[in-house]
Amino acid sequence: MKIILHIWRQRNCKDKGKMTRYEVPNVNQEMSFLEMLDVLNEDLILKNEEPVAFDHDCREGICGTCGCMVNGMAHGPLPGTTLCQLHMRHFKEGDELYLEPWRAAAFPVVKDLVVDRSAFDRIIAAGGYISVATGSAPDGNAVLVPKENAECSMDAAACIGCGACVAMCPNASAALFTGAKIAHLGLLPQGQPERDQRAIAMVAQARQELFGSCTNIGECEAVCPKEIKLEVIARMNGDFIRASLTGR
Amino acid sequence: MSAIAINPVYRVVRFYEAPIGKKAIMALTGVVLFGYVVAHLVGNLQIYGDPQQINKYAALLHNPATSGLLWGARIALLLAVVMHIVASIQLWKLKNDARPVAYVKKDDAAATYASRTMMWSGPIVAAFVIFHVLHLTVGAVVPLQEIAPNEPNVRANVIAGFSNPAISAFYILAIALLCIHLYHGLWSMFQSLGFSHPRYTPKLKKGAAIFAILIAIGNCSIPVAVMVGLVK
Numbered sequence: 001m002k003i004i005l006h007i008w009r010q011r012n013c014k015d016k017g018k019m020t021r022y023e024v025p026n027v028n029q030e031m032s033f034l035e036m037l038d039v040l041n042e043d044l045i046l047k048n049e050e051p052v053a054f055d056h057d058c059r060e061g062i063c064g065t066c067g068c069m070v071n072g073m074a075h076g077p078l079p080g081t082t083l084c085q086l087h088m089r090h091f092k093e094g095d096e097l098y099l100e101p102w103r104a105a106a107f108p109v110v111k112d113l114v115v116d117r118s119a120f121d122r123i124i125a126a127g128g129y130i131s132v133a134t135g136s137a138p139d140g141n142a143v144l145v146p147k148e149n150a151e152c153s154m155d156a157a158a159c160i161g162c163g164a165c166v167a168m169c170p171n172a173s174a175a176l177f178t179g180a181k182i183a184h185l186g187l188l189p190q191g192q193p194e195r196d197q198r199a200i201a202m203v204a205q206a207r208q209e210l211f212g213s214c215t216n217i218g219e220c221e222a223v224c225p226k227e228i229k230l231e232v233i234a235r236m237n238g239d240f241i242r243a244s245l246t247g248r
Numbered sequence: 249m250s251a252i253a254i255n256p257v258y259r260v261v262r263f264y265e266a267p268i269g270k271k272a273i274m275a276l277t278g279v280v281l282f283g284y285v286v287a288h289l290v291g292n293l294q295i296y297g298d299p300q301q302i303n304k305y306a307a308l309l310h311n312p313a314t315s316g317l318l319w320g321a322r323i324a325l326l327l328a329v330v331m332h333i334v335a336s337i338q339l340w341k342l343k344n345d346a347r348p349v350a351y352v353k354k355d356d357a358a359a360t361y362a363s364r365t366m367m368w369s370g371p372i373v374a375a376f377v378i379f380h381v382l383h384l385t386v387g388a389v390v391p392l393q394e395i396a397p398n399e400p401n402v403r404a405n406v407i408a409g410f411s412n413p414a415i416s417a418f419y420i421l422a423i424a425l426l427c428i429h430l431y432h433g434l435w436s437m438f439q440s441l442g443f444s445h446p447r448y449t450p451k452l453k454k455g456a457a458i459f460a461i462l463i464a465i466g467n468c469s470i471p472v473a474v475m476v477g478l479v480k
């Protein structure tokens with residue numbers, strides 16, 4: 001089938017950039033979205049044109065490296081799916097797709113569809129850790145974790161940091177990402193010692209990175225490839241408020 | 249991150265600097281404003297009682313012996329409105345800074361109409377509140393009647409006001425927007441204050457919608473009743 005692409009082309013972070021139209025005439029239904037872009041790039045290289053830069057690594061939906069907006073939806077139209085796991089069978093002959101990089105002040109475009117997400121790393125560095133005694137390996141099950149907490153924590157820990165939540169949010173807020181990290185650690189006994197400081201520090205860092213403020217719209221939850229729930233944002237709010245009120 | 253005690257002023261500043269702190273203020277002031285909307289509606293609905301009912305209620309509120317209470321409530325409400333608006337404008341500015349380059353194409357995945365238009369419904373409702381106070385409290389729009397000093401003839405004033413279709417239409421429009429604002433705001437404030445639970449949150453959203461609609465029906469019924477001649 002034939003797919004028409006309008007892709008954001010931007011040479012580097014200083015370039016102004018613009019949308020460019022491409023046709024990919026022989027798209028196979030079994031291809032993943034990224035494979036379709038590979039085919040386009042092979043073609044561009046043969047024509048001595050600059051291939052489209054896009055981020056990718058595992059191509060199996062677990063690393064969080066890939067992603068762009070497809071017709072205004074982060075990771076494309078399929079819920080709970082990263083761009084690399086989106087397959088061309090979900091599109092039809094003649095579809096016109098607009099591919100744009102994540103848009104946020106905190107995610108500057110590096111090139112074409114590639115953005116710099118180190119703002120996420122700095123949020124993690126601000127508080128996304130726990131202190132552990134190193135040395136000999138601890139006994140298994142020495143620290144007991146309630147089953148529900150383990151489940152909820154694992155659900156939050158599924159976040160792969162792809163940035164789709166920020167990209168999709170009308171406020172470009174990193175609330176879902178930050179909330180997931182705070183919930184993931186804060187739900188476990190090992191995360192308790194730093195729980196208050198973590199909420200304060202990670203929230204402050206997200207603000208410093210120029211992410212926007214959450215207005216409980218739910219776009220992030222709808223496009224999250226790992227289906228992280230808005231509940232983690234409420235948890236972050238609660239942790240932040242409690243830490244602010246009761247911190248000594 | 250050290251555990252050095254921080255001074256109370258800095259603690260408050262740090263709280264309010266964070267978007268979550270501002271949202272908490274918006275939620276708390278939102279509760280106050282919502283409480284007022286409900287109390288106000290309860291007062292208004294007394295127009296359906298016997299002809300003296302609502303004027304007696306007005307006289308009670310204007311009783312000089314308790315004018316301190318009335319002014320206390322007015323100042324608290326004014327403070328709540330100001331804090332709510334200031335925080336919303338600050339957060340809204342943040343939103344513009346956070347995405348300087350817009351998408352060429354953007355779709356909605358889950359956003360409700362109400363959630364996307366809080367910055368429209370809110371200010372229009374605020375403008376309406378000013379008009380409403382000028383209209384029925386100050387008497388700057390149409391002259392007001394009094395039964396005695398400090399005893400406004402609320403019933404006559406309401407009927408006179410709503411006999412003007414333009415005034416009624418503005419009231420109904422503003423209340424529809426308030427309904428939309430509360431449709432999102434009434435559940436959003438729980439989320440902002442840290443409460444979310446898979447068992448209760450879906451019910452909260454439904455409850456917020458029902459409450460918002462009931463409030464709108466109750467308030468809109470009054471101009472409609474006057475215009476069709478049910479309240480004379």
Ligand code: HEM
Binds near residue numbers: 214215438
């Ligand atoms: C100029 C006037 C107003 C503006 C600009 C405004 C704006 C906003 C905005 C932007 C939100 C945040 C929504 C969100 O983030 O989810 C909000 C929430 C809310 N508003 Fe207003 N609003 C105004 C007036 C009012 C009035 C008059 C009422 C009540 C009668 C009200 C009740 C609420 C409630 C209950 C919330 C929920 C708080 C929360 O989300 O945490 N607002 N408003």
Ligand code: FES
Binds near residue numbers: 057
């Ligand atoms: S490339 Fe790893 S998640 Fe898509």
